[in-house]
Amino acid sequence: MSAQLNSFPQTLTIAGTDSGGGAGVMADLKTMQERHVFSTAVIVAVTAQNTLGVQDFSALSKKLIDEQFASLADDMAIKACKTGMLADAEHVEIVVDNLKKYDFGPLIVDPVMIAKGGAPLLADSAIDVVKRDLLPLATVVTPNLPEAERLTDMTIKTPADMQAAAKKLRATGAKNIMIKGGHGNTEKVTDYVLLEDGKEFWLSAPRVDTIRTHGTGDTLSSAMTAEIAKGQDIESAIRLAKDFVEAAIRNTIQVGHGHGPLNHWAYGEEHPGK
Ligand SMILES: Nc1ncnc2c1ncn2[C@@H]1O[C@H](COP(=O)(O)OP(=O)(O)O)[C@@H](O)[C@H]1O
Numbered sequence: 001m002s003a004q005l006n007s008f009p010q011t012l013t014i015a016g017t018d019s020g021g022g023a024g025v026m027a028d029l030k031t032m033q034e035r036h037v038f039s040t041a042v043i044v045a046v047t048a049q050n051t052l053g054v055q056d057f058s059a060l061s062k063k064l065i066d067e068q069f070a071s072l073a074d075d076m077a078i079k080a081c082k083t084g085m086l087a088d089a090e091h092v093e094i095v096v097d098n099l100k101k102y103d104f105g106p107l108i109v110d111p112v113m114i115a116k117g118g119a120p121l122l123a124d125s126a127i128d129v130v131k132r133d134l135l136p137l138a139t140v141v142t143p144n145l146p147e148a149e150r151l152t153d154m155t156i157k158t159p160a161d162m163q164a165a166a167k168k169l170r171a172t173g174a175k176n177i178m179i180k181g182g183h184g185n186t187e188k189v190t191d192y193v194l195l196e197d198g199k200e201f202w203l204s205a206p207r208v209d210t211i212r213t214h215g216t217g218d219t220l221s222s223a224m225t226a227e228i229a230k231g232q233d234i235e236s237a238i239r240l241a242k243d244f245v246e247a248a249i250r251n252t253i254q255v256g257h258g259h260g261p262l263n264h265w266a267y268g269e270e271h272p273g274k
C-alpha cells in the first residue's frame with residue numbers, strides 16, 4: 001500500500017456517543033472536522049442523553065470494540081488519538097490493550113468521570129485502573145478540577161494546589177498535564193499546564209456566564225488531538241485548543257433546555273483560513 005495514498009492527517013476518538021449531539025464522540029467529530037483532519041471513532045459506549053442529562057447508557061462488547069480497533073489498524077494511518085468516556089474498569093482495560101497493540105500516535109487522555117448534569121460516566125472502581133494502566137500511555141492528560149482531585153487524592157482549591165496536583169499526575173507516567181479550571185467559580189477561568197520538559201504556564205480567559213457548557217472537555221481535547229495529528233508541537237496544540245473551546249463557549253447557540261452544546265464553528269468563523 002502506498003503511504004502517499006494514505007497521507008491525509010487522520011485522528012481517532014475512543015469514547016462514548018451522545019444522542020444529544022453535544023458531547024462525547026459527536027463533539028469530537030465536529031471539532032476535528034472544523035480543524036481539518038479526518039476523524040475516525042471507536043465507540044466504547046452508547047448513551048441516551050440530551051442537554052438535561054444522561055438517561056441511560058450501555059458499553060459495547062469487548063469483541064466489537066476489538067474489531068473496531070482492528071478495522072482501523074488495517075486501513076487507516078492515524079496520527080493522534082484521544083480517549084473520552086470509558087464506562088468501567090473492564091472497558092478501560094480493553095482500550096489499554098488495544099492502544100498497546102497498535103500505534104495510533106500520541107494519546108490525549110480526557111479522563112471523563114461525571115457528565116455536567118451529574119451522571120457518572122466512569123465507575124469508581126475504574127479510577128485506579130486509569131491511573132495504573134492508561135495514564136502511563138498518555139502524551140497529554142486533561143482532567144477538570146474534580147477529576148484531578150480523584151486522580152491525585154488531593155483537595156484542589158488554590159493555584160499552588162493545581163501545580164502540586166499536576167506534579168503528582170506526572171508521577172503516573174503521563175507526559176504533559178493540563179488541569180482545567182472550568183469548574184471553579186472565579187471571574188476568570190484559568191487552566192494550568194505542566195509540560196514534559198518542566199515548562200509551566202497558565203491559560204486564562206473571562207468566564208462566560210452560561211450553563212451551555214456541554215462537551216467543553218471533549219471539544220478541548222479533540223482540538224488538541226487534531227493539531228498534534230497535523231504535526232504541531234504540544235504547547236501550540238494546547239494553546240490553539242484553548243482558543244477554540246473559548247470561542248465555542250462564547251458564541252452561544254440556543255439548543256436544548258439544559259446544559260446546551262457549544263458552537264463548534266465559531267473559531268473557524270472568527271479566524272477564516274486558520
Ligand atoms: N464558563 C466558561 N467560560 C469560559 N471558559 C470555560 C468555561 N467553562 C469551561 N471553560 C473552559 O473549557 C475548557 C474545558 O474545561 P472544563 O469545563 O473544566 O472541562 P470538562 O468539560 O472536562 O468538565 C477549559 O479550557 C475551561 O477553562
Ligand SMILES: Cc1ncc(COP(=O)(O)O)c(N)n1
Nearest residue numbers: 016017023024115116214215
Ligand atoms: C458520551 C459522553 N462523553 C463525555 C461527556 C462529558 O461531557 P460534559 O462533562 O461536558 O457533560 C458526556 N456528557 N457524554
